[in-house]
Amino acid sequence: MNISIQMFGELAVYHDGSAISLPRSKKTRAILAFLLLASRPHRRDRLCELFWDLPDDPRASLRWSLSKIRPIVNDPHNARLNADRERVRMNTEDIHIDVRELASKLKAPELSYSELLSIHDELKETFLDGIDLPDQELFQQWLVAEREEVGRLRGQTLSRLSSHKNSPPPEQLKWARDWETLEPFNPNAATQLLNKLEMLGRIEEADSIRPKLLERFKRAGISWAPKNNFAITYEKGFKKQSLERTLIKSQKVKFCKASDGARIAYASIGRGTPIIKAANWLSHLEYDWESPIWSPLFQALSAEHQFIRYDERGNGLSDWNVDTISFESFVTDLETVVEASGVDKFALLGISQGAAVSIEYAVRHPERVNKLILFGGYAAGWRTGATDKIIKEREAIITLTESGWGQDNPAYRHIFSSTFMPSAKADELDWFDEFQRLTTSANNAARFLSVFGSIDVRDKLKMVTVPTLVIHSLGDQRIPIQQGIDIAASIPNCKFVGLNSDGHLLLGREPASKVFVNAVKEFIST
DSSP: EEEEEOOBOOOOOEEEEEEEESSHHHHHHHHHHHHHHHHOOHHHHHHHHHHOOOSSSSHHHHHHHHHHHHHOBBBBBBEEEEEEESEEEETTEEEEEHHHHHHHTTTOOOOOHHHHHHHHHHHOOOOBBTOOOOTTHHHHHHHHHHHHHHHHHHHHHHHHHHHOSSSSSHHHHHHHHHHHHHTTTOOOHHHHHHHHHHHTTTTTHHHHHHHHHHHHHHHOOOHHHHHHHHHHOOOOTOOOOHHHHHHHHHHHHEEEOOTTEEEEEEEEEOOOOOEOOOOSSSOOGGGGGGOTHHHHHHHHHHHTTTEEEEEOOOOOTOOOSOOOSSSSHHHHHHHHHHHTTSSSEEEEEEEOOOOOOOOHHHOOOTTTEEEOOOOOOOOOOTTOOOOOOHHHHHHHHHHHHHHTSSSOOOOHHHHHHHEEEEEEEHHHHHHHHHHHHSSSSSHHHHHHHHHHHTTTOOGGGGGGGEEEEEEETTTTTSOOOHHHHHHHHHHEEEEEEEEEEEHHHTTTTTTTHHHHHHHHHHHHHH
16 A cells, blocks of 8 residues: 655645545644654653643553554554554655655755746645644644754755746746745845846845845844855956946846747846847846956947847746747847837847848838848858758757756857857856856757747848848858858848958957947947
């Protein structure tokens, strides 16, 4: 007979999956729970002290309760409850007890996001609800201690949810809040809450609660020096500058909803002629400001313009768990952000696959776009005109992505990074390796790569009516220069600028980065 015990919510016992009736006596149910959890020999005198007020006849009462418990746990082949004149013991080796199984699961170093959510839902239930014995102080102390242990398990679960790689950043903040509320004197919980607030651009809120947390820990005699964990993780040669911090504080992250309900995170910074940057994969509205790639470019553009950008669905601060990742959803997400931003007419910047999205948008809404800037773009994805061999190779890369993306060993991501920036230094590649892992999940990375292969806006190029600037690195090893030239040749009234770089992504330190910024500013101003 298989026995399962449910201790979350009201105590319940199942024989081979079927619930059985338990004694009506609350005290007997309490004894059953105690023996199941404290599965070691107990002196009868000790049990009497726990559950009865002396000088009653507790031994007789204990015998009665044990007689009611025996048929619940024993069967003809297994006497799990053993009692002699002096001691009582419950053998639980073959009994499935929910709290023990959850604790065992949490010891695993790797748990999926859905597994952690399931554990969290179970831990929310009141532990051993309905068997409190307020008049039995010793038992009540034991029960409170067990509930506190369950609370620690919930804290571990919330901690892991708040930093899980497949947890969307807004949900990470929710879990961090719940963790800090549950464990108000846990320095790690407080630090995590501050980090998640800063990550989502809620700098003022983080600054307002930091002194309150400091005072709480000080009064409790707990040493706590809050730091920005992201800054520590990503220093690796890139010191946070005061300008970057100012930019993060002045940036306002907001959320809008696409037509299918996906939350899209967008941000605006700076003043002047608006530039809206179409999302491209591998972006993060907060982490980008630490980037040796994007930060110098974004700083330069936002110095003289209102610079609006957003994270693509499945990426960054936008929703990761979405049903649809497609080229059409990329375009409609851009449309959603444009409407939410309130900007009427603007320059549109498209980078990498964002170039095709920008082309499609400019054709659909020429009245909104006054200038179109495309960098490192392509009009047709890798499936277009590909041989069977190339398709198989690309699909193999997608499969490798699903298995290698989220691993602590960055070997796969490093190979991936080097194709974006062949001349990057080791510390720059290290930064980008880890940045990739934090900006999207392994599953979404594979989905993105597949969608990119099917992009095709070649028939839309001749329909672009707005002034267009195409910029492309002459040595781009990911998207060859010829693709940029083909776009420029097919769009009417188009200007082309080639950059002396081999990067599909520009490093802020390289001269080509300054050429890029100057070309964009000059084009917009004319």
